[in-house]
Amino acid sequence: MTTAANPRIGTISQFDGQTITLNGWVFNKRSSGKIKFLMLRDGSGIIQGVLVKGECNDAAFEGFDALTQESSVVVTGKVRAEPRSKIGYELTVLDVKPVQIADAYPISPKDHGVEFLMENRHLWIRSQRQWAALRVRSEIFFAIQDFFRTRGFIRFDPPILSATSCEGTSTLFQTPYFDEKAFLTQSGQLYGEAGAFAFGNIYTFGPTFRAEKSKTRKHLTEFWMVEPEMAFAKLNDVMDLGEAFVCHIVKHCLDHCQKELVILERNQKELETIVAPFPRITYDEALKILEKRGHAIPWGEDFGAPHETALGEEFGKPVFIHHFPSSIKAFYFKNADDPNGEGVDHDGKYALGADLIAPFGYGEIIGGGQREDKVDVLERRIKEHGLNLKDYQWYLDLRRFGSAPHAGFGLGVERTVAWVTGVEHVRETIPFPRMINTIRP
Amino acid sequence: MTTAANPRIGTISQFDGQTITLNGWVFNKRSSGKIKFLMLRDGSGIIQGVLVKGECNDAAFEGFDALTQESSVVVTGKVRAEPRSKIGYELTVLDVKPVQIADAYPISPKDHGVEFLMENRHLWIRSQRQWAALRVRSEIFFAIQDFFRTRGFIRFDPPILSATSCEGTSTLFQTPYFDEKAFLTQSGQLYGEAGAFAFGNIYTFGPTFRAEKSKTRKHLTEFWMVEPEMAFAKLNDVMDLGEAFVCHIVKHCLDHCQKELVILERNQKELETIVAPFPRITYDEALKILEKRGHAIPWGEDFGAPHETALGEEFGKPVFIHHFPSSIKAFYFKNADDPNGEGVDHDGKYALGADLIAPFGYGEIIGGGQREDKVDVLERRIKEHGLNLKDYQWYLDLRRFGSAPHAGFGLGVERTVAWVTGVEHVRETIPFPRMINTIRP
Numbered sequence: 001m002t003t004a005a006n007p008r009i010g011t012i013s014q015f016d017g018q019t020i021t022l023n024g025w026v027f028n029k030r031s032s033g034k035i036k037f038l039m040l041r042d043g044s045g046i047i048q049g050v051l052v053k054g055e056c057n058d059a060a061f062e063g064f065d066a067l068t069q070e071s072s073v074v075v076t077g078k079v080r081a082e083p084r085s086k087i088g089y090e091l092t093v094l095d096v097k098p099v100q101i102a103d104a105y106p107i108s109p110k111d112h113g114v115e116f117l118m119e120n121r122h123l124w125i126r127s128q129r130q131w132a133a134l135r136v137r138s139e140i141f142f143a144i145q146d147f148f149r150t151r152g153f154i155r156f157d158p159p160i161l162s163a164t165s166c167e168g169t170s171t172l173f174q175t176p177y178f179d180e181k182a183f184l185t186q187s188g189q190l191y192g193e194a195g196a197f198a199f200g201n202i203y204t205f206g207p208t209f210r211a212e213k214s215k216t217r218k219h220l221t222e223f224w225m226v227e228p229e230m231a232f233a234k235l236n237d238v239m240d241l242g243e244a245f246v247c248h249i250v251k252h253c254l255d256h257c258q259k260e261l262v263i264l265e266r267n268q269k270e271l272e273t274i275v276a277p278f279p280r281i282t283y284d285e286a287l288k289i290l291e292k293r294g295h296a297i298p299w300g301e302d303f304g305a306p307h308e309t310a311l312g313e314e315f316g317k318p319v320f321i322h323h324f325p326s327s328i329k330a331f332y333f334k335n336a337d338d339p340n341g342e343g344v345d346h347d348g349k350y351a352l353g354a355d356l357i358a359p360f361g362y363g364e365i366i367g368g369g370q371r372e373d374k375v376d377v378l379e380r381r382i383k384e385h386g387l388n389l390k391d392y393q394w395y396l397d398l399r400r401f402g403s404a405p406h407a408g409f410g411l412g413v414e415r416t417v418a419w420v421t422g423v424e425h426v427r428e429t430i431p432f433p434r435m436i437n438t439i440r441p
Numbered sequence: 442m443t444t445a446a447n448p449r450i451g452t453i454s455q456f457d458g459q460t461i462t463l464n465g466w467v468f469n470k471r472s473s474g475k476i477k478f479l480m481l482r483d484g485s486g487i488i489q490g491v492l493v494k495g496e497c498n499d500a501a502f503e504g505f506d507a508l509t510q511e512s513s514v515v516v517t518g519k520v521r522a523e524p525r526s527k528i529g530y531e532l533t534v535l536d537v538k539p540v541q542i543a544d545a546y547p548i549s550p551k552d553h554g555v556e557f558l559m560e561n562r563h564l565w566i567r568s569q570r571q572w573a574a575l576r577v578r579s580e581i582f583f584a585i586q587d588f589f590r591t592r593g594f595i596r597f598d599p600p601i602l603s604a605t606s607c608e609g610t611s612t613l614f615q616t617p618y619f620d621e622k623a624f625l626t627q628s629g630q631l632y633g634e635a636g637a638f639a640f641g642n643i644y645t646f647g648p649t650f651r652a653e654k655s656k657t658r659k660h661l662t663e664f665w666m667v668e669p670e671m672a673f674a675k676l677n678d679v680m681d682l683g684e685a686f687v688c689h690i691v692k693h694c695l696d697h698c699q700k701e702l703v704i705l706e707r708n709q710k711e712l713e714t715i716v717a718p719f720p721r722i723t724y725d726e727a728l729k730i731l732e733k734r735g736h737a738i739p740w741g742e743d744f745g746a747p748h749e750t751a752l753g754e755e756f757g758k759p760v761f762i763h764h765f766p767s768s769i770k771a772f773y774f775k776n777a778d779d780p781n782g783e784g785v786d787h788d789g790k791y792a793l794g795a796d797l798i799a800p801f802g803y804g805e806i807i808g809g810g811q812r813e814d815k816v817d818v819l820e821r822r823i824k825e826h827g828l829n830l831k832d833y834q835w836y837l838d839l840r841r842f843g844s845a846p847h848a849g850f851g852l853g854v855e856r857t858v859a860w861v862t863g864v865e866h867v868r869e870t871i872p873f874p875r876m877i878n879t880i881r882p
Contacts, residue, residue: 023673043641072843122635194563200484232464394882402513441835
């Protein structure tokens with residue numbers, strides 16, 4: 001078993017001067033007369049192995065030519081500090097035992113079309129950029145859990161299958177469920193609210209689904225969301241928490257994903273500027289900025305990709321937009337009468353929502369706000385939105401039995417990974433992306 | 442916002458002697474002449490507040506009688522060490538401001554039927570035992586991620602929706618997916634294998650689905666699984682890793698969930714005995730034990746609940762059973778000819794599988810083993826199992842391009858939480874359980 005104690009390339013400095021055995025795959029190779037070079041990858045990194053005739057086992061030296069790209073091998077060698085190496089070490093190879101000689105590997109350094117790479121996603125993930133992006137993803141998952149646990153938030157997993165929908169029914173996947181039908185969740189928020197009243201502060205963290213036909217670089221049909229929900233909290237608490245959360249994620253990646261960000265050629269200087277405070281502007285103020293930048297929209301319309309990009313450009317760092325027209329927000333938002341208002345117990349013109357727009361066109365990465373906490377107002381909204389009141393009785397109960405101001409948000413994990421890693425399309429931020437035309441492999 | 446710095450009951454010792462404000466709910470209350478007692482819960486714990494006439498604000502003292510169970514309140518008081526308190530502290534209440542006076546709360550200390558409690562799951566989670574079990578769940582989620590990250594495993598999220606099934610098609614949920622159909626995953630293993638060949642060691646961690654009609658205390662239709670997969674690993678590595686993993690989870694809960702385990706009346710002495718090594722016996726040896734204990738089954742039959750319980754009783758701690766008849770294991774297992782064999786490249790009588798049976802009737806919590814790594818053998822197996830070869834070409838590719846021995850397992854999270862907390866039924870180990878007749882709330 002490859003445990004922390006076993007030699008791996010990712011922790012090779014621990015084995016300086018030692019003769020070790022590495023299990024891995026042939027990433028690349030070249031010959032130069034009596035010296036042969038083997039680029040070995042083991043999943044934790046890549047190291048250059050040097051085979052010198054006489055020094056290396058004869059059979060291994062002769063067998064070198066038969067090793068194809070991605071062949072699996074067991075390599076024994078001596079770890080040697082090498083300043084010219086990217087990782088600071090090389091391996092003086094003593095022996096190479098092939099495990100399986102790979103068939104002709106379909107992915108070469110030449111440019112392949114995206115369609116071909118997506119069909120070979122199970123192999124593409126071995127390529128450097130994909131490998132690096134998914135390792136950053138793994139670290140971001142850790143950073144998320146770490147952030148909330150440290151702050152006393154309880155992880156609260158909402159159901160994936162449910163008879164109730166969260167945000168309207170037009171983009172729902174559904175499955176027969178014994179004698180009934182069930183929807184795949186679009187958001188765990190409604191359940192998270194129940195959790196907040198039981199645990200104070202919770203976060204949900206799981207896959208969510210949207211049967212959207214959008215073919216953009218920001219849309220997946222299956223994506224992970226993390227959704228904190230806080231009892232006794234208001235709109236400003238959403239922005240405070242979201243700001244601290246995003247800064248924590250970026251800092252964690254800068255601290256723990258150095259080699260991955262280098263492979264991805266991510267501008268780290270840019271990431272270093274992502275520190276609190278983030279600008280906070282109202283929707284009304286955003287409209288003025290958009291007008292100034294030549295992207296005017298009428299009051300009451302939602303932002304599209306060009307508007308989000310323009311707002312990102314204006315500030316060069318994540319920006320919160322709050323106090324949206326209530327007409328473009330879901331039924332559960334608490335409303336206010338004025339664009340800086342604190343909430344009213346009737347239908348105001350503004351929803352106490354706050355979205356965080358990432359810079360550089362990565363779009364909305366946080367959407368959240370304060371929830372309506374009055375049972376009569378909420379009941380009326382549910383009816384007005386044409387939803388079935390019976391399905392929401394349990395949700396209304398949360399306002400009947402110890403209601404309180406409460407608020408929360410959802411952060412889209414893949415968009416966040418895309419922004420932090422700088423990859424162009426969210427399909428490269430999840431092992432096996434699901435999109436309108438992509439359900440295999 | 443309630444951050445770590447804000448006063449919460451769970452960290453009340455930090456505020457000894459201070460006057461603080463707590464947001465919470467009325468858990469219980471009683472009067473005794475000029476003294477009134479308020480049991481306040483805030484989601485992180487319960488504290489007794491003492492209202493003494495003259496000391497407490499008059500309006501609050503007079504308003505006490507109107508406070509119903511689960512009413513939301515803002516309480517100001519002075520934290521005072523109190524040896525008779527379970528948490529070591531009481532609150533001398535100076536003021537109570539009601540936020541919402543709750544309607545008559547449907548859950549009382551008297552016994553309710555399970556059906557009623559499940560219908561009110563959104564409120565039931567506020568009850569002490571449910572609250573405690575779900576907090577342990579949250580800590581176990583942390584322990585899982587912590588265990589694998591520390592050992593260099595990359596988190597690798599497999600898709601939920603897929604055109605390919607993992608373990609046969611009889612218990613699959615399915616949804617229309619634009620012009621196709623998609624299944625809900627039963628296991629992320631096949632995808633995890635692709636991840637192991639890219640990252641060396643990975644783990645998947647997400648919800649999985651089985652449309653099983655089983656109505657037992659161990660079955661949910663939607664449950665979380667964690668599935669590590671290791672390249673260059675064999676059957677024994679599965680048992681080594683599984684053993685270390687389960688010990689880590691139990692120890693983490695003993696270290697971090699003291700108050701929850703006390704509420705759950707869990708026998709902690711019993712949990713303290715869960716240390717390595719766990720017994721490891723072959724299926725053939727297990728049959729002899731079952732015969733001795735009056736639960737004989739013929740060779741080639743799988744264990745049922747009574748057999749798992751009997752095996753748990755024999756050892757009183759988790760026990761690995763390995764080398765199962767290949768006929769009762771899935772197509773992807775590597776086989777062996779004899780009950781202690783290391784694997785052969787043809788159809789042996791034994792599958793290199795290893796299951797971990799938890800004691801006290803909690804059943805199988807780990808199922809895993811070594812995978813077939815030869816492309817021709819695997820291809821034949823897929824055909825023999827009546828599966829569509831075309832769907833598995835990507836999976837066969839993993840054996841064409843750098844195949845290597847590899848192995849892994851799946852741990853059922855809810856069964857593990859049930860065993861650690863000692864709750865009888867897995868439905869109490871997840872916020873909103875899904876079972877054959879349960880899809881609401």
